Amino acid sequence: MTTPQQADLQGKVALITGASSGIGAALARALAGRGAQVALAARRTERVHDLANEIGQNGGQALAITADVRDEDSVKAMVQATVDRFGGIDILIPNAGLGYRASIVESDTQRWKTMLDTNVFGVLLTLKYAIPHVVARGRGDVFLLSSVAGRVVATGGAGYSATKFAVNAIGEALRQEVSRKGVRVTLLEPGVVVTEFQQVADYPPGIIESWLGEHPPIQPEDIAQAVLAVLALPPHVVVNELLIRPTGQVSP
Numbered sequence: 001m002t003t004p005q006q007a008d009l010q011g012k013v014a015l016i017t018g019a020s021s022g023i024g025a026a027l028a029r030a031l032a033g034r035g036a037q038v039a040l041a042a043r044r045t046e047r048v049h050d051l052a053n054e055i056g057q058n059g060g061q062a063l064a065i066t067a068d069v070r071d072e073d074s075v076k077a078m079v080q081a082t083v084d085r086f087g088g089i090d091i092l093i094p095n096a097g098l099g100y101r102a103s104i105v106e107s108d109t110q111r112w113k114t115m116l117d118t119n120v121f122g123v124l125l126t127l128k129y130a131i132p133h134v135v136a137r138g139r140g141d142v143f144l145l146s147s148v149a150g151r152v153v154a155t156g157g158a159g160y161s162a163t164k165f166a167v168n169a170i171g172e173a174l175r176q177e178v179s180r181k182g183v184r185v186t187l188l189e190p191g192v193v194v195t196e197f198q199q200v201a202d203y204p205p206g207i208i209e210s211w212l213g214e215h216p217p218i219q220p221e222d223i224a225q226a227v228l229a230v231l232a233l234p235p236h237v238v239v240n241e242l243l244i245r246p247t248g249q250v251s252p
């Protein structure tokens with residue numbers, strides 16, 4: 001019997017956006033470690049190339065793609081490069097995203113726009129162009145990176161939570177569109193995961209400690225473990241939502 005620890009992804013192709021760092025990079029390593037061929041997309045070319053080389057040296061197959069998910073032509077090219085190299089897409093993970101924390105009045109409007117373009121428009125674009133390839137396989141998996149902020153609004157989180165509530169809405173719409181075509185849709189809703197996210201979002205010092213106390217955050221590899229566990233379930237079973245907090249995170 002297959003157990004979550006034994007998810008076998010030989011012959012599967014995964015496309016992961018935001019693979020140059022954090023959760024995306026951990027997912028790439030974990031899926032490749034189970035035999036999947038992985039397409040790794042992000043803006044920082046050198047980072048995705050280094051990760052693809054690392055996966056190759058460990059016996060896996062990886063393709064590095066420079067892509068900006070806010071740009072429609074770039075997304076089309078990313079999907080095409082994946083299909084040209086690996087022949088299709090079975091596992092799609094539109095993970096690229098960023099945070100920004102500020103009160104509504106004090107917010108920088110350009111940062112809001114960048115975040116909305118990346119977290120919402122970028123996810124929609126990735127789905128629009130990649131989903132037909134997943135559907136063409138007759139079965140597959142999509143993991144969308146929402147957040148605990150897609151359920152609960154923290155102070156200063158108007159813009160970020162707006163994007164992640166939107167991702168939840170997109171995930172539900174997608175579920176309705178593709179579930180009868182054999183595609184499983186899972187919303188991942190992590191709490192605090194330590195990555196470059198906190199620097200990019202300009203989190204003020206002490207904020208994570210105020211949420212976690214002395215308790216440890218989630219590591220990106222923990223999210224990858226959860227994804228492997230979902231993938232190991234039989235095809236007729238889908239986990240539609242996964243809220244994953246560090247055990248010590250009381251709020252948000």
Ligand SMILES: NC(=O)c1ccc[n+]([C@@H]2O[C@H](COP(=O)([O-])OP(=O)(O)OC[C@H]3O[C@@H](n4cnc5c(N)ncnc54)[C@H](OP(=O)(O)O)[C@@H]3O)[C@@H](O)[C@H]2O)c1
Pocket residue numbers: 017018019020021022023024041042043044045047067068069070095096097098099118122145146147148189190191192193194195196197198200
């Ligand atoms: N860390 C957390 O606590 C946490 C919690 C809940 C949800 N999440 C979500 O998890 C996802 C991954 O975050 P992370 O924690 O792994 O953060 P991270 O380490 O900062 O990684 C973000 C990734 O997104 C990519 N990216 C950003 N803008 C992009 C663009 N326009 N086009 C293509 N790629 C782009 C970055 O690559 P380049 O800069 O190279 O393009 C990077 O690979 C995000 O959607 C985030 O909202 C994170």
